[in-house]
Amino acid sequence: MDILNALILLLNYIFIPALTYGSQLALGAIFVTLIYGILRFANFATGDMMSLGTMVTILFTWYFQSLGISLGVLPTALIAIPFGILFMIIYMLSIDKFVFKYYRINKSPPVQLAMVSIGVMFVTQAVVRIIIGPSDQRFFDGEKFIIKAREFKEMTGLNEGLALKSTQVITVLVTIVLVSLLFWFLNKTKTGKSMKAYSDNEDLALLSGIDPKKIVMITWIIAGILATIGGALYGLDKSFKPFTYFNNMLPIFAAAIVGGIGNPFGAFLGGYVIAFSEIFLTYAYKKFFMYILPESMEPESLVQLLSTDYKFAVSFSILVIVLLYRPSGIFKGKVL
Amino acid sequence: MRKNLNVIAAYSIMMVLIILVGVFQSWNIALSIFNMCLISAVMTMGANIQWGYAGLINFGIMGYTALGGLAAVLISVDPVQEAWSAGGFDILMCLWLIIALVLIIRFILKNFQKSKVRTYAIAVLIISGILLIRFTAEPGIEAIEDVNPAKTGFLGGFGLPIIFSWIVGAFFAGGLAFIVGKVALGLRADYLAIATLLISEIVIAIIKHEDWLTRGVKNVIGLKRPAPYEVDLQTTDWFINLVEKFNSGKLELISNLSDRQAALNQLVIEGSSVFVKLCYSGLFLTVVIILLILTQKALYSPWGRMMRAIRDNEEAANAMGKNVVKQHLLIFILGSAIVGIAGAMLVTQDGLFTPGSYRPMRYTFLIWVMVIVGGSGNNFGAILGGFAVWFLWIEAAPIALFLINFFTAGMSETHALKLHLIESVPYFRFLMMGLGLLLIMRYRPKGILPEKIEIK
Numbered sequence: 001m002d003i004l005n006a007l008i009l010l011l012n013y014i015f016i017p018a019l020t021y022g023s024q025l026a027l028g029a030i031f032v033t034l035i036y037g038i039l040r041f042a043n044f045a046t047g048d049m050m051s052l053g054t055m056v057t058i059l060f061t062w063y064f065q066s067l068g069i070s071l072g073v074l075p076t077a078l079i080a081i082p083f084g085i086l087f088m089i090i091y092m093l094s095i096d097k098f099v100f101k102y103y104r105i106n107k108s109p110p111v112q113l114a115m116v117s118i119g120v121m122f123v124t125q126a127v128v129r130i131i132i133g134p135s136d137q138r139f140f141d142g143e144k145f146i147i148k149a150r151e152f153k154e155m156t157g158l159n160e161g162l163a164l165k166s167t168q169v170i171t172v173l174v175t176i177v178l179v180s181l182l183f184w185f186l187n188k189t190k191t192g193k194s195m196k197a198y199s200d201n202e203d204l205a206l207l208s209g210i211d212p213k214k215i216v217m218i219t220w221i222i223a224g225i226l227a228t229i230g231g232a233l234y235g236l237d238k239s240f241k242p243f244t245y246f247n248n249m250l251p252i253f254a255a256a257i258v259g260g261i262g263n264p265f266g267a268f269l270g271g272y273v274i275a276f277s278e279i280f281l282t283y284a285y286k287k288f289f290m291y292i293l294p295e296s297m298e299p300e301s302l303v304q305l306l307s308t309d310y311k312f313a314v315s316f317s318i319l320v321i322v323l324l325y326r327p328s329g330i331f332k333g334k335v336l
Numbered sequence: 337m338r339k340n341l342n343v344i345a346a347y348s349i350m351m352v353l354i355i356l357v358g359v360f361q362s363w364n365i366a367l368s369i370f371n372m373c374l375i376s377a378v379m380t381m382g383a384n385i386q387w388g389y390a391g392l393i394n395f396g397i398m399g400y401t402a403l404g405g406l407a408a409v410l411i412s413v414d415p416v417q418e419a420w421s422a423g424g425f426d427i428l429m430c431l432w433l434i435i436a437l438v439l440i441i442r443f444i445l446k447n448f449q450k451s452k453v454r455t456y457a458i459a460v461l462i463i464s465g466i467l468l469i470r471f472t473a474e475p476g477i478e479a480i481e482d483v484n485p486a487k488t489g490f491l492g493g494f495g496l497p498i499i500f501s502w503i504v505g506a507f508f509a510g511g512l513a514f515i516v517g518k519v520a521l522g523l524r525a526d527y528l529a530i531a532t533l534l535i536s537e538i539v540i541a542i543i544k545h546e547d548w549l550t551r552g553v554k555n556v557i558g559l560k561r562p563a564p565y566e567v568d569l570q571t572t573d574w575f576i577n578l579v580e581k582f583n584s585g586k587l588e589l590i591s592n593l594s595d596r597q598a599a600l601n602q603l604v605i606e607g608s609s610v611f612v613k614l615c616y617s618g619l620f621l622t623v624v625i626i627l628l629i630l631t632q633k634a635l636y637s638p639w640g641r642m643m644r645a646i647r648d649n650e651e652a653a654n655a656m657g658k659n660v661v662k663q664h665l666l667i668f669i670l671g672s673a674i675v676g677i678a679g680a681m682l683v684t685q686d687g688l689f690t691p692g693s694y695r696p697m698r699y700t701f702l703i704w705v706m707v708i709v710g711g712s713g714n715n716f717g718a719i720l721g722g723f724a725v726w727f728l729w730i731e732a733a734p735i736a737l738f739l740i741n742f743f744t745a746g747m748s749e750t751h752a753l754k755l756h757l758i759e760s761v762p763y764f765r766f767l768m769m770g771l772g773l774l775l776i777m778r779y780r781p782k783g784i785l786p787e788k789i790e791i792k
Contacts, residue, residue, distance in 0.1 A: 042526040099774060111393060111525045115708060116777050118701055122770025125697075129763035246697070250537060253530050309545040316534035320519060323531060325455075327523070 001158070006291035008160040012149075018279040019272070020168045020237055023175035026271030027230030028252035030182070030264050031223050037199040037262035038219045039104065041113035045121035046227075047249030051242050052091065052124050053228030054235045055132050057084035058139045065141070073143040075167070081232050088224035095120060096220050104216070121246075128242050137240040140167065167237040178229060179268055182222070186264060191218060199262060250312065251278075254319040260329025269331060274315045282308045343716050343785060350723045357731070364606070367613035369730050374620035375681050377722035380706045381627055381715060382674030388713030388787065389640065390667045391647035393529040396516065398699035399536030400672045402543050402691065403512055404505030404679020406550060409493055409689045411501035412560045416492035419483045423548070424491065426476025430469050437465040480548040490551045498560045502623070502680045509676025510669045512539065517668040521661070533696065544691045556689040563615035569608040576600070579607045616685055623681065624719065627674060631715045643667060702729065705773050711783025720785055728772070732765035 028046060035043045043049075060080035070076050099120060103113050146169055149161025186192035191214070198205040198215045206212060231245065238244075251274050259270025284302040293299075306314060322329060354373075358366030379397060386392045441458055448454050481489045520531040543550050550556070569575045580587065583603050590596040634640050646653040646660055654660050683689050702725065710721020737758065744754045776783065 042530060102778060109525070111529075112777070112781070114526050114529060115704070116774065118704065119770045119773035119777060122701070122705075122766050122773065124770075126763050126766035126770060129766065130757070130760045133760060134763070250534055254534065257527070257530065307545065310541055313538045313541040316538050319534055320531065323523065323527070324519060 022272035022275030029255035029267035033267035050231030051245035054231035266331030378678035384718035386671035396532035396536035399539035400509035401679035404676035407505035408683040412498035413493035422479035423476030505680030510673035513672030713787030717785030736764035
């Protein structure tokens with residue numbers, strides 16, 4: 001019984017939160033990695049593009065709520081997301097047309113493109129803050145829990161409760177569906193394969209008759225989809241605040257690089273690597289050991305490897321270690 | 337003279353703008369903008385040395401600024417004796433442990449062949465070392481933080497004049513840059529950017545949460561000042577006389593004696609804060625001029641030529657026998673040290689150290705906008721960038737407010753859109769920065785004052 005309690009404890013406080021957070025990071029990391037692989041620059045506007053997509057989703061959610069449309073137990077935001085995606089695709093394509101295209105045609109060095117993306121970051125952030133303001137927004141409605149901690153305790157008779165939020169399930173399910181569709185697209189369709197070829201060797205791809213304009217356009221479209229869904233899921237699960245989204249750019253970069261930049265599957269796994277290590281290293285295991293150890297050996301301290309203040313620092317340290325020992329990332333991306 | 341015309345013109349415009357602020361808003365605001373411009377100029381010069389001279393991207397400016405600020409605290413605050421006696425011994429033990437750990441790792445790295453066993457041994461050593469350090473430090477840290485937590489709760493500093501911290505800040509930042517450079521300088525440009533950004537976040541996390549050293553988010557307030565205090569000035573005779581002399585024309589117009597006294601008092605209060613700001617301006621201006629002379633000399637020296645050669649063609653420079661790795665590390669340290677000075681200056685001016693205020697937007701990306709807008713590789717350009725961008729950053733809100741009122745003049749005062757726009761005025765500065773950066777990158781990619789190398 002104690003072992004079961006201990007397992008539920010880990011499931012409740014480590015596994016489920018890490019899986020959710022990891023999925024959100026993974027979507028962002030695939031976004032970064034695709035831009036990097038095909039357009040060849042580090043996009044510093046990632047976090048703010050995600051926040052713009054989320055903001056549009058929120059505005060549509062409010063609009064639908066005011067019309068009285070809802071999905072019952074499911075959050076209304078799910079109907080709003082497609083509209084957010086549509087807006088983001090238009091936004092991404094126009095940003096590309098008015099800003100990035102010029103540098104791509106001039107074959108500017110990647111650093112210059114990264115600088116330009118900082119300009120885009122400033123502008124996008126300003127637009128988001130001007131329209132919706134810098135404060136916290138919650139836009140979740142519908143049923144909050146699938147399993148409540150108390151119900152679970154009564155049902156099983158265990159000491160530890162297991163809470164399962166509906167946003168967590170939605171996040172994981174949507175991520176699985178979206179990522180499998182994306183990998184199917186990249187690996188099985190002709191366009192996807194030509195994207196891969198373009199990412200591996202641009203000149204060779206051009207020689208074999210691949211249209212770069214089409215590749216770039218599709219990349220931005222996928223980027224728009226990933227940014228909106230990733231951002232909206234994060235906002236549903238936690239809350240929407242522009243500053244948090246800007247900050248999330250950092251673990252997302254870490255995830256993309258740890259997984260091997262330019263490698264979408266690596267980025268996907270990288271998100272989970274970052275999320276799990278952040279939560280594993282900063283969780284206080286005292287209660288866990290109280291369950292599995294006999295009473296005489298119970299620990300006095302919190303048995304916490306690092307305080308939660310250093311949550312972000314963990315992912316960055318992992319990144320530094322990976323950069324030092326395996327600069328191409330765990331799952332072999334482009335060699336840096 | 338002729339070729340420097342654009343430099344002179346650009347600086348004159350900047351000065352006129354600041355003077356206009358002085359005339360139309362107040363001299364207090366103008367001087368505080370001027371002081372912050374000078375500090376920004378120092379930061380920009382640091383970043384410019386790395387980017388303009390050597391082509392190294394450093395997105396960790398925030399971290400070095402914060403370390404400079406930490407130096408200001410550690411140098412100027414009086415030591416907290418109680419805290420030292422409570423936990424000083426444990427902390428010193430930890431320091432020795434860290435030094436021993438580093439030495440042991442160095443010894444292993446030097447004397448053993450590279451192998452899997454060595455890597456694992458080092459990993460085990462580091463992990464067990466960190467655990468050991470945590471266990472030794474814990475009681476000490478708790479004891480220190482328990483000493484009068486509302487006021488101190490940290491070890492304090494050395495109680496020296498705060499000016500010294502400008503040099504110490506440079507050393508702190510340079511030391512961090514040495515470690516970062518050793519780790520990250522081999523990376524390609526955009527990875528270097530990401531890595532330095534993330535490392536600076538780690539530095540901030542440590543400064544924010546190690547309360548025994550920095551008081552963390554509880555902030556350190558009331559630091560010593562190199563300039564006199566306003567309150568003291570207001571009661572000293574020579575200063576009151578000075579203000580009276582300065583404004584004698586205005587005062588004589590008032591015939592009533594008590595009214596004149598009241599007016600004088602008001603003038604003294606205003607004058608004192610202007611005077612203090614002027615003191616800071618003098619100090620900062622000295623730093624900027626010294627750094628400008630040094631960096632200009634370096635730019636035209638054989639060393640400067642070598643750096644440009646390395647920047648423009650690393651392989652060729654390498655083939656000519658220049659040690660690229662070493663020079664990169666050197667210039668990374670130098671640039672970061674200058675940023676460290678600026679960090680210490682910033683805390684000196686504010687008189688308080690607030691770790692929570694160090695954010696990448698303000699202390700990394702804004703500085704980079706300054707470098708790009710001003711002109712990378714040109715010291716005058718870098719300083720101008722610092723001035724122009726900071727000026728716009730501060731004056732963006734009034735400008736935006738004016739524009740909003742202008743364009744919504746037809747709407748009623750209570751129109752929802754107008755109210756919303758006026759409420760979000762502070763965020764228009766981001767918009768202006770972003771648009772400015774994008775326009776400069778597109779139409780004048782070398783900046784307002786581009787790099788110009790004359791062979792003398």
